[in-house]
Amino acid sequence: MKSQSIYSSLLLCILTFTHFLTITAERCVDIPDPLNPSKQVIVDCPPTVNSDAYVKRQTTNFFEVTHNCTATAALCNNIKEAFNDAGKEISKVLKLKTIIKVNSTFTDLNNAYLLGAAGPARRIPLTSDDNIIRRYPQALVKQFSLSTHPEYNDYDITARFNAAQNWWFRTDNGTIGSDQYDFYAVILHELIHGLGFISSWSNLLETLVDQDTTGLTPFPDFGGDNDSQFEGFLENIFDKYVKFTRNGVVSTSTDYTSQLNESVPIGTSFDTVEEFVTQVKSSSKWEIAESALTSATTKDSLTFTPAEGTSHKEVIYLESSINPYDPYSSISHVSLRYESTPDFLMNYFLHDGETLEDLIQKDTLFYPY
Numbered sequence: 001m002k003s004q005s006i007y008s009s010l011l012l013c014i015l016t017f018t019h020f021l022t023i024t025a026e027r028c029v030d031i032p033d034p035l036n037p038s039k040q041v042i043v044d045c046p047p048t049v050n051s052d053a054y055v056k057r058q059t060t061n062f063f064e065v066t067h068n069c070t071a072t073a074a075l076c077n078n079i080k081e082a083f084n085d086a087g088k089e090i091s092k093v094l095k096l097k098t099i100i101k102v103n104s105t106f107t108d109l110n111n112a113y114l115l116g117a118a119g120p121a122r123r124i125p126l127t128s129d130d131n132i133i134r135r136y137p138q139a140l141v142k143q144f145s146l147s148t149h150p151e152y153n154d155y156d157i158t159a160r161f162n163a164a165q166n167w168w169f170r171t172d173n174g175t176i177g178s179d180q181y182d183f184y185a186v187i188l189h190e191l192i193h194g195l196g197f198i199s200s201w202s203n204l205l206e207t208l209v210d211q212d213t214t215g216l217t218p219f220p221d222f223g224g225d226n227d228s229q230f231e232g233f234l235e236n237i238f239d240k241y242v243k244f245t246r247n248g249v250v251s252t253s254t255d256y257t258s259q260l261n262e263s264v265p266i267g268t269s270f271d272t273v274e275e276f277v278t279q280v281k282s283s284s285k286w287e288i289a290e291s292a293l294t295s296a297t298t299k300d301s302l303t304f305t306p307a308e309g310t311s312h313k314e315v316i317y318l319e320s321s322i323n324p325y326d327p328y329s330s331i332s333h334v335s336l337r338y339e340s341t342p343d344f345l346m347n348y349f350l351h352d353g354e355t356l357e358d359l360i361q362k363d364t365l366f367y368p369y
């Protein structure tokens with residue numbers, strides 16, 4: 001389907017070019033609530049012999065969903081059907097090898113603007129082919145067929161959907177209302193996040209100490225006694241392909257991260273988060289964090305470059321036009337320049353009153369090629 005052209009290339013290029021992986025540590029990071037990604041739970045994940053069942057290619061739906069739904073039986077059934085359709089659609093365009101397990105909750109998210117949220121349930125540190133440790137979403141690690149892998153979480157993806165929205169389901173066979181959202185389209189969007197379309201860069205540091213945002217960093221990693229020892233900022237594997245543009249100069253996320261890792265000596269112990277944030281911000285390297293924020297809030301200044309050798313050659317622009325920076329919408333979405341193209345799916349918002357098919361159809365009229 002046209003709307004998935006970017007995403008299938010993007011995920012495939014990550015799948016294809018991360019072959020030389022080694023297990024890095026026996027500690028992984030669980031993120032129980034995709035609405036609160038700053039709450040990270042460090043867990044032991046000792047090497048485990050791979051016991052994933054071989055899944056036949058002709059499997060039509062690689063997604064196995066556990067539903068937590070307290071709505072009416074009819075509504076919960078509509079949700080299951082929509083998940084089934086979305087799972088089949090993604091299974092058609094990605095060469096998945098194992099079943100992806102999703103833990104989905106349909107509940108009032110107490111936010112009138114929110115449709116849903118999803119992310120990897122566990123992020124697993126692995127050493128990439130350039131010898132840099134990055135966090136990989138569990139769903140992606142499962143596709144590498146490693147003979148021994150860090151222990152997995154029971155789920156690959158955690159997803160939440162807002163029961164307070166007015167949802168439209170294709171199984172109702174009715175016309176979508178002007179204030180309704182297509183649940184199927186939102187599932188597709190959220191599953192793509194859960195599979196790995198998610199950056200590590202955020203304003204987490206200043207948020208933790210209740211300060212205004214002046215810079216962005218990848219997630220800091222801590223270990224040692226009481227997890228008090230700074231072990232470096234870690235990118236997600238998604239970030240390996242992200243580039244920041246500032247005053248015409250293009251820098252990779254990896255370069256920015258390595259410079260930020262000079263802000264505080266690796267191995268330094270801190271008693272409090274405040275102490276850590278103060279030291280990072282007082283370093284001259286904080287200007288890297290400031291540059292990252294400028295790029296993330298300046299139109300056309302953030303890009304995703306597919307890995308060399310993949311069929312998708314074009315640079316993909318990421319969302320960098322929202323100012324002030326929005327941790328839920330900036331960076332981990334595609335630019336609104338794709339809003340009127342068939343590649344709108346990972347825009348940070350979805351139009352109400354239009355089904356996924358309506359949007360694809362309308363966009364095709366604009367782009368007849």
Ligand SMILES: [Zn+2]
Pocket residue numbers: 189193332333347348
């Ligand atoms: Zn999103």
